[in-house]
Amino acid sequence: MKRAWQLTSLGFCALALVALVESLRYPMLDRLGPGPGLFPCLLALATAGVGLALAVQVSLGRVPEAEDPEARLLPSREARRPVLAVLVALAGATLLLGVLGFRLTMFLFLVGLPWALGARNPWAIVLFALAGSVGLHWVLSTGLELPLPAGRLGL
């Protein structure tokens, strides 16, 4: 976990430096007092400083005791498939919602993800997917007037 702590601290440090450079483009002070760049600049400096301090602390060997010595940053071999399935399903839904619309995208999402997570009853999966896509769309858009993505296909 030591390497993961170092990398994550330095990752946040790098992001803060990007924000610092960007914040320097805005005025720090103007005629009314503090400008729009002041607070982001101070925060970016503080974030980079704390991130660096944490990375140094870990590098100096002051590694905090691990809650679980066997813990790993990435999922174990058995968990890799379901975790990846969640990520792929979410990414796919994000990309498809604007094209296929809520009902079709969510139907595919609710068929694919339960299958990937171990459900094997096709009737139960299809019923579940229909309820979560067509049924929920009807409840939310008709009953609660909640706007849901229609997609380019208008579905």
Added chain:
Amino acid sequence: MDIVQHWLHGFAVATTPENLLFVVIGSVLGTLVGLLPGLGPIEGTAILIPLTYRMEPIPALIMLAAIYYGAMYGGTISSVLVNVPGEGVSVVTCFDGYQMARQGRAGVALGVAAIGSFVGGTIATVALMLVALPLARVALAIGPPEMFALLLIGFVLVATLGGRRLLPSLLMALVGLLLAMVGMDPVRGAPRLAFGVPELYDGIGFIPVVMGLFGVAEIMLALEHPTPPAPGARVGGLRGMLPSREEWPRVAGAIGRGTLLGFLLGLIPGIGAVIPTFAAYALEKRLSRHPERFGTGVVEGVAAPETANNAYANASMVPLLTLGVPGSPTLAVLMGAFIIHGVTPGAFLFRERPDLVWGLIASLYVGNLVLLVLNLPMVGLWARLLELPRAYLYPAILLFAIIGCYSVRQSLFDVGLMLVFGVLGYLVRKLDWPVAPTVLALILAPLMEKALRNSLEMSGGDASIFVTRPIAALLLGVAAVALVLAAAGLGPIRRLGAPPEP
């Protein structure tokens, strides 16, 4: 209008048939989402916000508040029955609650939790009614420097109590503050840190961050550690949910102390919901004649943290409603819902929307009663829901998370952000870094920046305004002392944040 008239007016608002219905719906939905693995009060409240978009502010906020405390109780059920706390607030309940379930006393554990929650929540609501108006009057006299100093105390407490280690907590809180800088400058109205991405001009919404860091990450973590079926899921009838005659005095004492502790800690902005439960458990253990029995299934080990939890939940409405300062990530989500409904929490609310604020406060009382009446007979049903196959449960949760993220701004970009923060939350939580400070800081940051800049504008850029005004100086001193104590790893600040041993 004196305080009694405000109370009566509040009860008149909260007990209209429409609002009563929303209290019941909110309590049931809250309990449901709270007990499901992967969902706690934060995600539950965030996911269900879209259901209220088309509602009027008063019933919407009454329902969301009911979801909030309902979810708190829901977390207790999964803690007792399957040893899976919905979130940090229910961790301590697992110690003795799960042991009681293994001994076949799940019903008693849940019954005591329901009674403790009712008593703690009700007494805290009465106290809230008494202190809210005087505090709101004091809050009206607070200027931007004092508000900045107060928010800074909240931020320091969030950063230092959020986890066992100072630097990761502080880093995650700072990341939250930095994320809040993305979007329009609150004073000048110019976009900043948007890197030319138009979707970022409106800033990073808290819903995608909450859903990602908590909901998506929790599901990914849960998939790595599947929960075993509950061994003590049988609850029995209503009679099987009450403690024995010998246990009642211990339960009553634990409930009394838990109420007081939960209420007092709830008044401190930024203390978070976890600390009161830890502190109540530790206090009971210290006062017990048999501290060695804690962790083996003693009833006061459930009564104290559950009571403190609900007393805290209602008391923490005080800083939210009077100062506009959320005390925990869940309250930050609730505050976001206030803003979505065009209501800005703070002292002016008592003057401008007395119907809303007193109706909401009265609804807490009604909601506690509804929770008690509903949950005692329904515990068996809740227990069966815990047996839902995860292959269907997790996609359903993600489906609601997608809808919740999309519907706030009708933005698919926000759904993508949820995914990004889900991965981030998964990684940092595997490192055992806290993510709650990020969410709370994200909400506190615009308030802090506005207060800081207004203060400096008042003084013409002279920062000494923070030390020349006595209340601001005192509050800044408190923040500095809290930070130094936490950095030194000593004192009550760190001990409070440390989880008790079962």
